[in-house]
Amino acid sequence: MSTELINHITVKKDVVYLSSHSSNDTAPFHSWRCSGLSEVYDAEGQKGLDREIIRMLYEYAQLRGSHKSLDRYRYAKDSPEALAIYKKYSDQIELRYEGMEKADKDNLWGHPTEKAKEYRQFESDMRDKMYSEIAVKCGEYDRKHRSRDLER
Template identity: 75%
Template sequence: MSTELINRITVKKDGVYVSSHSSNDTSPYHSWRCRGLSEIYAAEGQKGLDREVIRMLYEYAELRGSHKSLERYRYAKDTPAARAVYQKYMDNIDDRYGQMDEADQKSVWYKPTEKAKEYRAYERDMREKMYSEIAERCGEYDRKQKNKDLER
């Protein structure tokens, strides 16, 4: 399974552009308009974009390089506070899984029982809340940067 390596995220008038390449690909980074992120940005603004980028970083992408567009996402994801948020939600998900009997657990990904379906809905909800909570730290980063700029 490959990982999407991202070295820049840029918001332009016509959408959100990502410079990336696959970890199992030797070609250089290339910039492309990401339709999904562009649609979310158009509908929800920066807050929605931040949540979706954080989701990508937890599910299938990594940040590479030192472009300033990545710093806010590193700040949001790679701090002890973010790890604590992640652990809190993963513990909740694990606890819910542990409350199911073995037959329900075995059916989570194949022909799910009602209990397994409830668990998967709960897991989706918890992950959504986790990504949103971690993404809020991007705004915190922006405020800190703005204050630094005002002090100069």
């Protein structure tokens, strides 16, 4: 399984561009229009974009390089608060999973039982909340750096 390596994130005229490549690809980084992130940005603004980039970083992507567009996401994901938030929601998901009957656990995907469907919805909801809470740290990063820039 490959990981998407991201070395630059840009928003121009409400369109989100990523500079990235797959971890199992030897080609150089390339910039491309990310329609999924652009749609989220159009619908929800910066908060939605931050949440979805944080989701990517937890599920299938990594930041590479030192471009300033990555700093806010590094700050959010690597903060001690993010670790505590991740643990809080992961523990809730795990507790819910452990409380399920074996038959429901065995049928999470192929032909899910009603309890398995409920668990999958719960897990999805908890992940959305987790990513949203962690993404708030991006705004905190912006506020800290905006005030530093004003002091200069």
